[in-house]
Amino acid sequence: MNVGYLYSLLAVIVLGLIAYAGVEAAGLQWLFGILIPYLGLTIFIAGFVYRVMDWAKSAVPFRIPTTCGQQKSLPWFTPNRIDNPATTLGVIVRMFFEILLFRSLFRNTRVEIRGERLSYKWVIWLWLFALMFHYSFLIVVIRHLRFFLEPVPWVITLLEKADGVLQVGLPILYISGVTLLLGATLLLLRRVLIPRINYISLAADYFPLLLIIGIAITGIMMRYFTKVDVLKVKELTMGLATFHPAIPEGGISGLFYVHLFFVSILLAYIPFSKLMHMGGVFLSPTRNLANNNRRIRHINPWNHPVKVHTYEEYEDEFREKMIEAGLPVEKE
Amino acid sequence: MAKIPKPQELFKSIDYSIPKKKWEDVPPDFSEGKYCYPTKRKNLEYLDFPTNKGEWSPTDEDWQLPDNWEEIIHNGFKERLEKYRSLKVFMDICVRCGACADKCHFFIGGGDPKNMPVLRAELLRSVYRKDFTTAGKILGSIAGARKLTPAVIKEWFSYFYQCSECRRCSVFCPYGIDTAEITMMGRELLSLLGLNINWVLEPVANCFRTGNHLGIQPHALKEMIEFFCDDIEELTGVRITPQFNRKGAEVLFITPSGDYFADPGTYTMMGYLMLFEHIGLDYTMSTYASEGGNFGLFTSAEAVKRLNSKMYMEAKRLGVKWILGGECGHMWRVINQYMDTMNGPADFLEVPVSPITGTRFENAASTKMIHITEFTSDLIKHGKLKLDPSRNDKFKVTFHDSCNPSRAMGLLEEPRYVIKNVCNHFYEMPEGTIREQTFCCGSGAGLNTEEIMDLRMRGGLPRANAVRYVHDKYGVNMLACICAIDRAALPPLMQYWVPEVGVTGVHELVANALVMDGEKERTVDLRGEPLKEEEEDTDE
Ligand code: HEM
Numbered sequence: 001m002n003v004g005y006l007y008s009l010l011a012v013i014v015l016g017l018i019a020y021a022g023v024e025a026a027g028l029q030w031l032f033g034i035l036i037p038y039l040g041l042t043i044f045i046a047g048f049v050y051r052v053m054d055w056a057k058s059a060v061p062f063r064i065p066t067t068c069g070q071q072k073s074l075p076w077f078t079p080n081r082i083d084n085p086a087t088t089l090g091v092i093v094r095m096f097f098e099i100l101l102f103r104s105l106f107r108n109t110r111v112e113i114r115g116e117r118l119s120y121k122w123v124i125w126l127w128l129f130a131l132m133f134h135y136s137f138l139i140v141v142i143r144h145l146r147f148f149l150e151p152v153p154w155v156i157t158l159l160e161k162a163d164g165v166l167q168v169g170l171p172i173l174y175i176s177g178v179t180l181l182l183g184a185t186l187l188l189l190r191r192v193l194i195p196r197i198n199y200i201s202l203a204a205d206y207f208p209l210l211l212i213i214g215i216a217i218t219g220i221m222m223r224y225f226t227k228v229d230v231l232k233v234k235e236l237t238m239g240l241a242t243f244h245p246a247i248p249e250g251g252i253s254g255l256f257y258v259h260l261f262f263v264s265i266l267l268a269y270i271p272f273s274k275l276m277h278m279g280g281v282f283l284s285p286t287r288n289l290a291n292n293n294r295r296i297r298h299i300n301p302w303n304h305p306v307k308v309h310t311y312e313e314y315e316d317e318f319r320e321k322m323i324e325a326g327l328p329v330e331k332e
Numbered sequence: 333m334a335k336i337p338k339p340q341e342l343f344k345s346i347d348y349s350i351p352k353k354k355w356e357d358v359p360p361d362f363s364e365g366k367y368c369y370p371t372k373r374k375n376l377e378y379l380d381f382p383t384n385k386g387e388w389s390p391t392d393e394d395w396q397l398p399d400n401w402e403e404i405i406h407n408g409f410k411e412r413l414e415k416y417r418s419l420k421v422f423m424d425i426c427v428r429c430g431a432c433a434d435k436c437h438f439f440i441g442g443g444d445p446k447n448m449p450v451l452r453a454e455l456l457r458s459v460y461r462k463d464f465t466t467a468g469k470i471l472g473s474i475a476g477a478r479k480l481t482p483a484v485i486k487e488w489f490s491y492f493y494q495c496s497e498c499r500r501c502s503v504f505c506p507y508g509i510d511t512a513e514i515t516m517m518g519r520e521l522l523s524l525l526g527l528n529i530n531w532v533l534e535p536v537a538n539c540f541r542t543g544n545h546l547g548i549q550p551h552a553l554k555e556m557i558e559f560f561c562d563d564i565e566e567l568t569g570v571r572i573t574p575q576f577n578r579k580g581a582e583v584l585f586i587t588p589s590g591d592y593f594a595d596p597g598t599y600t601m602m603g604y605l606m607l608f609e610h611i612g613l614d615y616t617m618s619t620y621a622s623e624g625g626n627f628g629l630f631t632s633a634e635a636v637k638r639l640n641s642k643m644y645m646e647a648k649r650l651g652v653k654w655i656l657g658g659e660c661g662h663m664w665r666v667i668n669q670y671m672d673t674m675n676g677p678a679d680f681l682e683v684p685v686s687p688i689t690g691t692r693f694e695n696a697a698s699t700k701m702i703h704i705t706e707f708t709s710d711l712i713k714h715g716k717l718k719l720d721p722s723r724n725d726k727f728k729v730t731f732h733d734s735c736n737p738s739r740a741m742g743l744l745e746e747p748r749y750v751i752k753n754v755c756n757h758f759y760e761m762p763e764g765t766i767r768e769q770t771f772c773c774g775s776g777a778g779l780n781t782e783e784i785m786d787l788r789m790r791g792g793l794p795r796a797n798a799v800r801y802v803h804d805k806y807g808v809n810m811l812a813c814i815c816a817i818d819r820a821a822l823p824p825l826m827q828y829w830v831p832e833v834g835v836t837g838v839h840e841l842v843a844n845a846l847v848m849d850g851e852k853e854r855t856v857d858l859r860g861e862p863l864k865e866e867e868e869d870t871d872e
């Protein structure tokens with residue numbers, strides 16, 4: 001079995017220990033609380049922009065959408081305007097479904113051998129786990145904006161209310177925190193336990209999941225168990241947000257710095273990794289182009305001339321035979 | 333040809349279990365029957381394609397790679413990353429979620445993990461990481477990076493010629509990653525080293541010279557078609573005299589050369605001829621642009637363009653108004669997604685208008701080329717054909733969507749509309765095996781060569797399995813398709829897995845049902861077999 005996840009697990013644990021020891025033993029609050037977060041964010045923004053620009057620099061020579069429905073041809077055939085878009089509007093709707101609802105993943109099937117036959121089953125687990133994971137992640141990120149904005153915008157407060165609607169525990173349990181941890185764990189288990197997925201997985205596939213699980217666990221511990229001093233945290237984060245960074249008097253627990261360090265690492269890691277799929281999906285030529293090539297000409301920026309075999313060359317080779325067979329020729 | 337096991341044994345041998353060794357450490361299998369034969373050097377030389385140092389076989393230790401092969405691959409890769417955003421994005425964003433894994437017919441029918449699209453792509457991606465990404469340069473194998481070695485080249489050759497570029501995986505990928513695109517790039521890179529397969533390169537060379545893949549010369553082509561006309565006269569009493577290379581015709585008709593050459597494609601060819609005669613179409617065929625298909629697509633973008641150029645050049649020389657294309661699969665990927673961009677603009681042609689119905693084909697306003705089932709369904713819709721579908725009553729028909737018309741075009745309803753109007757008994761195969769999710773015949777993208785029969789029967793199994801289903805359930809005995817490769821590949825596939833089922837082109841069915849002016853009473857179909865079978869039994 002592929003045990004690549006052990007490397008990644010080890011890496012995440014070591015990273016956590018570094019931050020914890022750095023703060024608790026070495027007193028490097030300014031490093032883990034100020035410098036590294038700024039660094040992480042800078043790498044993320046610069047790296048992200050660079051990667052997207054780098055993709056954008058490459059040409060799109062051909063319009064190659066993967067068509068997943070009836071084309072627009074004759075009026076009495078109803079076209080599938082979304083899965084086989086003929087217009088920009090159709091493309092936008094298609095991308096909307098892809099990005100917000102993971103449309104293609106929803107089609108997932110599984111092949112099975114039943115006796116002497118193959119059969120296929122519709123399976124939605126991956127779609128479900130992925131959707132749960134991503135939306136939880138999104139909500140958690142938005143909720144965290146509370147730490148960087150003063151006054152806290154009402155939308156965020158509203159989101160928090162909705163997220164805590166279950167009203168269990170004190171402090172009130174946020175659903176998104178649990179589903180984030182659950183979603184990431186399920187995705188991880190899938191990778192570790194399903195032999196086929198395990199076989200294709202790289203260390204780089206486990207690392208972000210473990211890191212995010214690390215972020216979620218430290219976050220949950222701070223909120224529900226060790227009860228970190230939220231006011232102090234906000235003092236620190238507001239300092240960062242307003243570019244007047246300072247480490248609050250009295251100190252925040254080492255666990256918080258581990259949490260923050262993980263987040264910084266994740267941010268810095270994104271541009272170098274497959275997590276760039278969040279940007280790349282917008283640029284995928286099989287999804288973001290209309291299937292209207294026969295109606296509107298697509299221009300290839302590097303369309304260079306090639307050696308062709310002209311009719312004249314052809315006739316020169318076969319003229320005798322053509323005349324004999326009674327085929328018309330240009331030169332008798 | 334290598335011997336292949338009996339169907340039951342082959343089915344039993346499908347093994348989805350995962351090897352003990354990491355995939356990087358499992359070498360490709362180059363035993364007889366597992367690889368395509370390399371191309372003859374003369375084809376490369378005729379086309380001015382790059383060559384390697386000498387004769388070679390995949391079974392050799394030394395593939396005679398050019399001395400600077402690493403540099404060639406590196407530069408070729410770099411060039412393609414700049415030229416194709418698809419390649420660059422697809423190299424970067426795969427999350428290895430595995431959604432594509434069991435969507436590939438070659439994986440389903442065999443179980444080799446490197447036939448999972450995600451691993452097929454990783455073969456290239458691992459080298460990409462090493463050569464072009466920061467993480468890969470620093471972290472090496474931990475980041476999934478791999479050094480380019482001759483063994484990697486061999487692996488590429490093996491697996492990029494076990495992909496039929498069908499794009500089924502792309503339908504299921506959350507980012508639309510199209511492994512066909514990656515295979516195409518991989519084959520281009522191999523081609524830079526002079527590594528090609530004969531079943532692809534020989535047709536390319538033939539087509540460049542004679543205008544068609546089979547290398548049929550002009551006089552022979554004319555004879556073949558005239559021979560079909562003799563058959564048609566015998567069957568229907570109507571004499572047809574099609575014309576070639578005729579200037580001033582309204583329409584240029586281009587179809588894959590498989591239709592001139594072998595059954596059952598030839599019956600489809602007869603079908604076109606009878607249809608055109610019946611409606612009095614002012615058309616010509618060309619001996620120079622006598623190929624609809626384009627094996628360049630299985631070689632390189634350059635080769636696609638070189639071959640496809642003939643269509644527009646010939647249309648211009650002959651002064652036709654627009655082009656009508658026959659039943660072919662990958663041809664329609666080229667026409668729909670590449671032709672106008674590569675070889676256009678076709679400003680010397682007019683927007684296709686059916687001279688019979690007056691319908692203007694706005695969907696082809698720029699390319700000026702329409703598909704025969706678009707054309708025929710328009711004729712039927714306007715009641716321009718006299719049809720007697722009962723002449724196809726002995727057939728219980730199902731329809732195989734070819735990969736390219738479905739996933740690179742969306743030509744789904746047109747052929748169904750035609751079939752339903754010319755046949756009384758039509759049954760769909762199950763959801764998930766048709767339309768955009770259709771399964772490949774197992775022999776596309778230049779893989780319909782004899783020496784890899786085992787792979788073809790495995791790759792075709794998902795399609796055959798679905799045919800088996802409708803055969804058992806509804807008694808389906810005829811598999812209709814709109815692709816010349818299908819018409820060559822599906823008969824042996826059916827013979828192997830579902831021998832009770834025959835294969836036909838759609839226009840063969842049309843011609844069976846077509847009541848031509850002045851025809852004599854028809855008692856036999858285009859194949860010369862009685863229209864009604866007393867005993868519904870197996871054909872063999
Ligand atoms: C826009 C459409 C998106 C789709 C269709 C998508 C889909 C997926 C899928 C299928 C996985 C793989 C799960 C697995 O098997 O491990 C994944 C992982 C992940 N995605 Fe997305 N994603 C999208 C956008 C985003 C965005 C905007 C973020 C922003 C944070 C993001 C962050 C992640 C992370 C952190 C992982 C887990 C890491 C991993 O599995 O390696 N994704 N995504």
Ligand code: SF4
Nearest residue numbers: 426428429430432505
């Ligand atoms: S479905 Fe797409 S993202 Fe997932 S493993 Fe396959 S190619 Fe990669």
Ligand code: SF4
Nearest residue numbers: 436495496498499501
């Ligand atoms: S394009 Fe088709 S043959 Fe190639 S990997 Fe994808 S599913 Fe398999």
